[in-house]
Amino acid sequence: MDTSRTDPSSWYWIGKYLVVIIAALVLGSTLAALEPFKSAEIGSAHVGAGALVRFIAHCGALTLLWALGFRHARQLRGVRGPSRHLADTVLALITLIVIASAYGVLLHFISPMLASDVKPFIDWFFIVGILAAALWLLWVLFTDSEKVIEAVSSLSLARRQAQPQPGRPLVDQIRS
Numbered sequence: 001m002d003t004s005r006t007d008p009s010s011w012y013w014i015g016k017y018l019v020v021i022i023a024a025l026v027l028g029s030t031l032a033a034l035e036p037f038k039s040a041e042i043g044s045a046h047v048g049a050g051a052l053v054r055f056i057a058h059c060g061a062l063t064l065l066w067a068l069g070f071r072h073a074r075q076l077r078g079v080r081g082p083s084r085h086l087a088d089t090v091l092a093l094i095t096l097i098v099i100a101s102a103y104g105v106l107l108h109f110i111s112p113m114l115a116s117d118v119k120p121f122i123d124w125f126f127i128v129g130i131l132a133a134a135l136w137l138l139w140v141l142f143t144d145s146e147k148v149i150e151a152v153s154s155l156s157l158a159r160r161q162a163q164p165q166p167g168r169p170l171v172d173q174i175r176s
Contacts, residue, residue, distance in 0.1 A: 085148060
């Protein structure tokens with residue numbers, strides 16, 4: 001029986017998240033490009049239905065990206081060995097990426113109806129959020145730097161040991 005789909009320690013679930021994220025982005029762009037969505041407008045600000053569909057798709061993709069990072073971090077915490085120390089780094093990094101990307105997604109959607117005096121508040125809101133996420137990432141890297149270096153070293157050592165070594169018979173490599 002194949003337990004890769006049901007075993008919680010399996011990494012198979014990442015593919016599901018990636019497929020849905022890509023599908024949301026492609027579907028959002030495709031629907032937004034259809035004529036009914038291009039020509040229909042919502043409200044007095046004349047926001048296009050296509051822009052709304054694209055906004056919803058991008059927000060959904062960013063939400064799923066953060067959920068993927070959260071689940072990845074949770075699963076890393078359950079792994080024995082040095083790679084479990086990468087969990088906080090993964091979560092801080094994915095949070096930084098999502099917050100920085102959300103600014104562009106939101107601004108692209110609301111810019112037609114955004115008053116010029118409100119934009120600086122939105123800019124500063126995201127500046128504070130991005131800086132907070134960046135500081136969190138730096139703090140995690142600082143506090144866990146030895147463990148992160150150990151984890152990366154052990155992963156690269158495992159990869160080097162898995163690769164065939166030139167000049168040495170394959171039988172000897174398998175035995176060692």
